Amino acid sequence: MILFPAIDLKNGQCVRLEQGDMARATVFNLDPAAQAQSFAAQGFEYLHVVDLDGAFAGKPMNAQAVEAMLGVIKMPVQLGGGIRDLATVEAWLAKGITRVIIGTAAVRDPTFVKEAAKKYPGRVAVGLDARDGKVAVEGWAETSTVTALEIAQRFEDAGVAAIIFTDIARDGLLKGLNLDATIALADSISIPVIASGGLASIEDIKAMLLPRAKKLAGAIAGRALYDGRVDPAAALELIRSARAA
Amino acid sequence: MSVAIIDYGSGNLHSAAKAFERAARSLENPDKVIVTRDPDAVFRADRIVLPGVGAFADCRKGLDAVDGMIEAMTEAVRVKARPFFGICVGMQLMATHGKENVTTDGLNWIDGDVEKIAPRDESLKIPHMGWNTLDVIREHPVLERLPLGPKGRHAYFVHSYHLNAANEADVLARADYGGPVTAMVGKDTAIGTQFHPEKSQRFGLALIANFLKWKP
Numbered sequence: 001m002i003l004f005p006a007i008d009l010k011n012g013q014c015v016r017l018e019q020g021d022m023a024r025a026t027v028f029n030l031d032p033a034a035q036a037q038s039f040a041a042q043g044f045e046y047l048h049v050v051d052l053d054g055a056f057a058g059k060p061m062n063a064q065a066v067e068a069m070l071g072v073i074k075m076p077v078q079l080g081g082g083i084r085d086l087a088t089v090e091a092w093l094a095k096g097i098t099r100v101i102i103g104t105a106a107v108r109d110p111t112f113v114k115e116a117a118k119k120y121p122g123r124v125a126v127g128l129d130a131r132d133g134k135v136a137v138e139g140w141a142e143t144s145t146v147t148a149l150e151i152a153q154r155f156e157d158a159g160v161a162a163i164i165f166t167d168i169a170r171d172g173l174l175k176g177l178n179l180d181a182t183i184a185l186a187d188s189i190s191i192p193v194i195a196s197g198g199l200a201s202i203e204d205i206k207a208m209l210l211p212r213a214k215k216l217a218g219a220i221a222g223r224a225l226y227d228g229r230v231d232p233a234a235a236l237e238l239i240r241s242a243r244a245a
Numbered sequence: 246m247s248v249a250i251i252d253y254g255s256g257n258l259h260s261a262a263k264a265f266e267r268a269a270r271s272l273e274n275p276d277k278v279i280v281t282r283d284p285d286a287v288f289r290a291d292r293i294v295l296p297g298v299g300a301f302a303d304c305r306k307g308l309d310a311v312d313g314m315i316e317a318m319t320e321a322v323r324v325k326a327r328p329f330f331g332i333c334v335g336m337q338l339m340a341t342h343g344k345e346n347v348t349t350d351g352l353n354w355i356d357g358d359v360e361k362i363a364p365r366d367e368s369l370k371i372p373h374m375g376w377n378t379l380d381v382i383r384e385h386p387v388l389e390r391l392p393l394g395p396k397g398r399h400a401y402f403v404h405s406y407h408l409n410a411a412n413e414a415d416v417l418a419r420a421d422y423g424g425p426v427t428a429m430v431g432k433d434t435a436i437g438t439q440f441h442p443e444k445s446q447r448f449g450l451a452l453i454a455n456f457l458k459w460k461p
Contacts, residue, residue: 085414108433110326111461135324145288146324154326 054082336437364423
């Protein structure tokens with residue numbers, strides 16, 4: 001499994017939100033490039049970046065900060081937020097993003113995702129945000145009765161690199177990953193699934209390494225890394241020894 | 246496969262249903278066309294059609310009056326990615342606002358407002374009633390193999406307002422009526438026509454058939 005440290009960008013700064021609420025943002029670093037460098041120095045191998053303003057605006061809003069990060073680190077970067085058309089996908093891939101994450105557009109415009117994944121196999125991931133297993137998009141999240149699985153199944157055999165499954169109810173609240181739901185999703189599709197939302201302690205990492213979670217491709221860690229609840233060296237060591245075993 | 250035509254007390258329901266039935270019969274696997282005011286049936290349908298004639302505010306009110314319909318439609322189209330076809334005011338309702346006499350909220354699926362058309366030539370009457378050719382602005386699967394452009398097929402219009410889209414990418418076709426008039430919009434899995442495909446004879450049926458074949 002890969003442990004992805006997360007950098008969420010708002011107004012050019014690194015922030016963490018609670019339950020995806022822009023009004024509940026805590027600034028953790030004014031300099032995203034420095035934060036990316038620090039994650040690289042800690043030994044992380046793949047960075048997860050979200051352009052929060054972009055997600056709301058429907059187009060990239062923190063390009064400068066993203067480019068600054070790409071300029072100072074060598075590890076691969078996956079980026080989401082405001083990626084809604086092929087031109088934006090292509091622009092990010094050309095700038096050095098390893099893979100793009102498509103969220104809202106994956107729900108509303110499946111054809112776009114399929115086209116992008118066909119053109120750039122392995123470089124397009126789908127971000128599915130769910131509350132109680134039901135998909136949420138933008139503001140009217142509460143009304144959705146559609147399951148994440150139903151959306152994920154659209155992309156079987158489409159060349160999508162991964163599905164990043166976020167449990168909104170837990171995101172930023174340090175309640176632990178929702179592994180049951182994430183594993184259930186991973187067991188139902190062939191696309192690799194990455195767990196996100198709520199990673200709180202080394203116990204989550206240990207749970208990710210149990211045999212029942214072996215279909216999961218990785219997990220995303222946000223707040224727990226910033227406030228020191230998870231020690232990067234210990235977490236990465238656990239993962240390395242599990243890989244060696 | 247089923248096509249739900251939403252019944253919310255608007256006028257062109259039966260001609261729309263007939264046109265969709267006829268277009269469906271031309272297909273290899275004809276879709277079942279239902280006319281319904283049941284939100285569950287709309288939610289379960291494979292394709293959704295929202296007709297509409299009259300004033301924007303009245304249509305919005307009619308749609309609001311069917312309990313749960315806007316929620317069912319929105320979820321079916323915007324989460325389940327079901328193909329959607331808005332006709333005339335049904336298309337205008339996809340906008341952010343309608344500005345016919347009063348300002349009314351639309352569904353806000355397509356950025357832009359519904360505004361009065363203003364032909365430069367004063368001899369051109371409002372409402373705009375009649376047959377016009379269409380200029381394709383953006384290629385789209387529902388427009389495939391349709392002879393459009395200045396020498397192409399004509400579409401039938403009856404309207405005084407049109408959807409002034411904020412993003413050019415959302416406009417599929419325009420007509421000219423003393424200036425550009427938005428004839429067709431498309432975004433994600435939703436399309437809409439200002440003209441009446443159900444009254445546009447062979448071209449209308451071919452367009453509906455394309456919509457029924459479209460797999461976004």
